[in-house]
Amino acid sequence: MKERLDRQTIALRVAREFPDGAVVNLGGGIPALAANYVPEGRTVIFHAENGVLGFGGIPGSPEEENPYFLGANGLPFSALPGMCFFHHADSFAMIRGGHIDITVLGALQVSETGDLANWTFPERGVGNIGGAMDLAVGCPRVIVAMEHTTPRGQLKILKQCTYPLTAARCVNLIVTDIAVIEVTGEGLVLKEVAPGWTPEEVQIYTEPKLLVSPGVKEIEL
Amino acid sequence: MKSKIFETFAQAVADIPDGATIMIGGFGHAVDKPQNLISALRDRGVRNLTIIANSAGAAGRLGIGSLGGKPFVDEEILVENRQVKKVICSVPASLVMSKPNAFEKQYLAGEIELEYVPQGTLAERIRAGGAGVGAFYTPTGVGTLVEKGKEKRVIDGKEMLLEFALRADYALIKAYRADTMGNLIYRGIMRSFNAIMAMAAKVTIAEVEQIVPTGEIEPEAVVTPAIFVDRLIEIPGEKQL
Numbered sequence: 001m002k003e004r005l006d007r008q009t010i011a012l013r014v015a016r017e018f019p020d021g022a023v024v025n026l027g028g029g030i031p032a033l034a035a036n037y038v039p040e041g042r043t044v045i046f047h048a049e050n051g052v053l054g055f056g057g058i059p060g061s062p063e064e065e066n067p068y069f070l071g072a073n074g075l076p077f078s079a080l081p082g083m084c085f086f087h088h089a090d091s092f093a094m095i096r097g098g099h100i101d102i103t104v105l106g107a108l109q110v111s112e113t114g115d116l117a118n119w120t121f122p123e124r125g126v127g128n129i130g131g132a133m134d135l136a137v138g139c140p141r142v143i144v145a146m147e148h149t150t151p152r153g154q155l156k157i158l159k160q161c162t163y164p165l166t167a168a169r170c171v172n173l174i175v176t177d178i179a180v181i182e183v184t185g186e187g188l189v190l191k192e193v194a195p196g197w198t199p200e201e202v203q204i205y206t207e208p209k210l211l212v213s214p215g216v217k218e219i220e221l
Numbered sequence: 222m223k224s225k226i227f228e229t230f231a232q233a234v235a236d237i238p239d240g241a242t243i244m245i246g247g248f249g250h251a252v253d254k255p256q257n258l259i260s261a262l263r264d265r266g267v268r269n270l271t272i273i274a275n276s277a278g279a280a281g282r283l284g285i286g287s288l289g290g291k292p293f294v295d296e297e298i299l300v301e302n303r304q305v306k307k308v309i310c311s312v313p314a315s316l317v318m319s320k321p322n323a324f325e326k327q328y329l330a331g332e333i334e335l336e337y338v339p340q341g342t343l344a345e346r347i348r349a350g351g352a353g354v355g356a357f358y359t360p361t362g363v364g365t366l367v368e369k370g371k372e373k374r375v376i377d378g379k380e381m382l383l384e385f386a387l388r389a390d391y392a393l394i395k396a397y398r399a400d401t402m403g404n405l406i407y408r409g410i411m412r413s414f415n416a417i418m419a420m421a422a423k424v425t426i427a428e429v430e431q432i433v434p435t436g437e438i439e440p441e442a443v444v445t446p447a448i449f450v451d452r453l454i455e456i457p458g459e460k461q462l
Contacts, residue, residue, distance in 0.1 A: 087412035089347070
């Protein structure tokens with residue numbers, strides 16, 4: 001088995017997509033880790049859907065944790081100058097209204113055309129939509145951060161999603177443990193591969209035909 | 222003017238009848254949930270309730286959303302106690318799949334109803350309910366199971382779904398500080414669904430960490446104006462904050 005990137009490294013690669021000054025909402029799991037890897041010299045304003053904008057990282061010690069400063073993922077955050085709080089209708093006005101530049105979400109499945117399925121699968125019989133549908137529809141740029149296949153080796157990048165959709169045609173970029181893939185009008189374009197991987201090997205784990213970018217390169221770590 | 226302040230949580234919920242529609246505030250964290258009012262409603266034992274909330278109780282028992290992972294009270298205790306007929310929410314199931322909550326057990330057994338609402342649509346339906354707006358169109362949910370049975374319309378070149386306002390008989394909410402008139406302010410992430418549900422119910426009951434004399438909250442700082450709040454109760458032992 002070839003080596004795949006770990007979750008932290010996927011998050012590191014994702015964070016390079018944040019331009020200076022971007023307003024970003026991170027979903028739970030791998031996406032949340034991207035907060036730790038904002039490239040030096042850039043300032044990113046983080047939004048959490050439970051009503052906070054411009055918050056800082058997880059406090060260094062339990063004594064500094066504040067019960068009133070907990071993000072949508074349940075983790076404590078620290079205060080930054082300029083941070084602000086608001087209620088849910090305003091929070092989702094920011095999301096739906098296109099005021100959050102980028103969202104990073106986990107996924108169970110992504111289709112060739114950028115359809116996203118990330119809130120449940122049929123066997124569970126129930127699931128949590130949460131804020132995912134609003135984020136996927138409202139944010140101008142949707143980045144998926146996930147492992148390329150399931151723990152059992154099932155493919156997750158498919159011609160068509162088989163699980164209930166979060167939103168159709170919403171994903172712009174897929175960052176996985178073996179590749180970086182852009183969703184375009186022509187199809188999925190393979191831009192980067194993990195160290196030691198070839199485009200042909202990434203294709204084996206990807207159902208739709210990948211268009212290999214002429215400039216395809218190794219993910220820089 | 223009649224005082225809005227109640228002495229016990231039991232008294233504050235004493236007239237909630239069987240079959241009531243109840244909004245329960247907060248996102249799902251320990252500090253944003255009206256934990257004492259939820260407990261009082263559980264103790265009251267009324268049944269066939271319709272609950273409108275962000276969640277059906279997905280995290281409290283697991284201690285997700287509290288410092289140190291300490292468990293706290295959320296909607297799950299009402300579901301567990303078989304008081305709930307239907308939940309309208311965005312997060313019905315447990316946040317940890319291997320530890321199912323009371324709602325999903327009853328739902329999978331066909332014993333409780335669910336209306337899935339994306340979180341932003343839920344917030345806007347509540348806001349609309351409070352603001353006297355009947356319905357609105359939103360792009361959220363198009364092409365998903367949420368669109369089932371809903372009117373669809375293209376607005377500005379974008380497909381949108383018609384979503385109707387939500388109102389309730391009672392709203393149970395949490396705030397940080399009230400004055401004796403009922404003006405509310407919040408702390409940190411507490412506003413969440415609390416500040417919008419306050420406007421969308423016939424009777425809004427707020428549990429707060431402090432009640433201060435009217436005049437002590439700066440007018441510019443008020444988030445929920447007092448006319449939205451019908452009953453107030455102070456959480457014992459929280460005054461020192």
